[in-house]
Amino acid sequence: MTEPALLDRLIDALRCLPGVGPKSAQRIAFHLLERDPEGGRRLARVLAEALDRISRCRRCRTLCENEICDLCANPQRDPSLLCVVEQPSGILAIEQATDFRGLYFVLGGRLSPIDGIGPEQLGLDQLRARLNAGELVELILAISPTVEGAATAQYIAALADDAKVNVTRIAHGVPLGGDLEMVDGGTLAHAFAGRRAL
Amino acid sequence: MTEPALLDRLIDALRCLPGVGPKSAQRIAFHLLERDPEGGRRLARVLAEALDRISRCRRCRTLCENEICDLCANPQRDPSLLCVVEQPSGILAIEQATDFRGLYFVLGGRLSPIDGIGPEQLGLDQLRARLNAGELVELILAISPTVEGAATAQYIAALADDAKVNVTRIAHGVPLGGDLEMVDGGTLAHAFAGRRAL
Structure with a gap:
C-alpha cells in the first residue's frame, strides 16, 4: 500500500476534465464503475487512441488524424x-x-x-x-x-x-433574441455604431 | 472513411460521463487534446486499469481493488x-x-x-x-x-x-444552516415530529 488506492487515483485523474472538482470527480468515478463500465472502457480506449493519433492539419492547423x-x-x-x-x-x-x-x-x-x-x-x-x-x-x-x-x-x-x-x-452586435437591457454597454455601443439601413 | 473521424468518436465516447451532452463533450475533447494531453493520457490509463481491477469487497460490497x-x-x-x-x-x-x-x-x-x-x-x-x-x-x-x-x-x-x-x-430533519422557509414540507413535518428536549 505505498501508492494510493486505485479508486483514489481514478478520482484524481478525472480532475483533468475541465470544471471537474473533487466532488464531481468522485461522482463520475462511481458512475463509470457502477453504472457504465462499458462506456468507460470505450472512453479509455478512444481517448488513448485520439491523444496518440490526432495532431494538427498541415494546411489549416485544425485538429485531425491525417496530415491534411x-x-x-x-x-x-x-x-x-x-x-x-x-x-x-x-x-x-x-x-x-x-x-x-x-x-x-x-x-x-x-x-x-x-x-x-x-x-x-x-x-x-x-x-x-x-x-x-x-x-x-x-x-x-x-x-x-x-x-x-x-x-x-x-x-x-x-x-x-x-x-x-x-x-x-463577422458582425459584432446584439445577439438574436438578446434583450437590450441585458447586453453589456460595449456590445451595445458597437452595435449602435455599426447600424445598417433597413 | 467508413468509420467516423477519431475526433467525432472521442466526442461521442465522452458522452458516457454523467451530465455531459454534445456541447460539453466537444469542449472536453478540445480541452484534453489542446491543453492537457498529459492529463488525458493519464486518465485513459487509470480509467482502463480501474475498470479492469476494481470490483466489490466480498465482505461489505463496496468498490475496491482487493478481495476485502x-x-x-x-x-x-x-x-x-x-x-x-x-x-x-x-x-x-x-x-x-x-x-x-x-x-x-x-x-x-x-x-x-x-x-x-x-x-x-x-x-x-x-x-x-x-x-x-x-x-x-x-x-x-x-x-x-x-x-x-x-x-x-x-x-x-x-x-x-x-x-x-x-x-x-441517522436523524432526518432540517439541514444545518438550512432556512426553515426553504425546507420542503415533508422534511419539516419529519423534523417537527422528531423534536428533542434541549
Whole structure:
C-alpha cells in the first residue's frame, strides 16, 4: 500500500476534465464503475487512441488524424474563401450554423505578447504565405471581439492588405433574441455604431 | 472513411460521463487534446486499469481493488458496529464527516420491485448472515429518507429484530444552516415530529 488506492487515483485523474472538482470527480468515478463500465472502457480506449493519433492539419492547423484534414482535402470547398478562427471548435460552430463553403485557418489563440504568444505561435507566417499565393479572394475574420482579438484581427488585416486580398470580419452586435437591457454597454455601443439601413 | 473521424468518436465516447451532452463533450475533447494531453493520457490509463481491477469487497460490497476492502481488513475498526449505506459514496461521506469507527455494508440501491431490485440484489442474505453471526451490537441505517429508502430500512430493521440486534437510523430533519422557509414540507413535518428536549 505505498501508492494510493486505485479508486483514489481514478478520482484524481478525472480532475483533468475541465470544471471537474473533487466532488464531481468522485461522482463520475462511481458512475463509470457502477453504472457504465462499458462506456468507460470505450472512453479509455478512444481517448488513448485520439491523444496518440490526432495532431494538427498541415494546411489549416485544425485538429485531425491525417496530415491534411477532411475539409482541406475536400475538392468541393471553395479555395478562394478563407475563414480565420481562433480554435478548431470555431470551425464546427460555423459549419453547423452557416452555409460557408470555403476553407478555414486556425490560429490556436490570440496575439498576446505578455503570454509569449506572437505571430509565430499563431502560424501567421503560414497564413501570409497563403495570402501571397494568389488564390484567395476574400479573407473572413471570425475572431472574438476582445482587446486581444481585435489586435490579432488588425495584424491579420494588415497582412491581407499587403497581399491585396479583401478582408471582412463577422458582425459584432446584439445577439438574436438578446434583450437590450441585458447586453453589456460595449456590445451595445458597437452595435449602435455599426447600424445598417433597413 | 467508413468509420467516423477519431475526433467525432472521442466526442461521442465522452458522452458516457454523467451530465455531459454534445456541447460539453466537444469542449472536453478540445480541452484534453489542446491543453492537457498529459492529463488525458493519464486518465485513459487509470480509467482502463480501474475498470479492469476494481470490483466489490466480498465482505461489505463496496468498490475496491482487493478481495476485502481496506476498511473491512482494518483490525482497528470496531466490528460490533455496522453502518448500512446505499452506495460506496456514502462510506466516503460518513468517513469524512464523522468519527464513526465501525464497519460498513453497501446495499448498492434500494428495494424497488418494479425495477427488479429485491433483497437478493441488495445482498440482504449476506447482511442477514452477518446479523446472525452474533458479533453485532448496533446496526446503523444511513439510507435516504425516500419512499423506497424507508421500505428498505423497514425490511432491514425486521431482519435485525429477528437477530436481536439494535437498529438505529441517522436523524432526518432540517439541514444545518438550512432556512426553515426553504425546507420542503415533508422534511419539516419529519423534523417537527422528531423534536428533542434541549
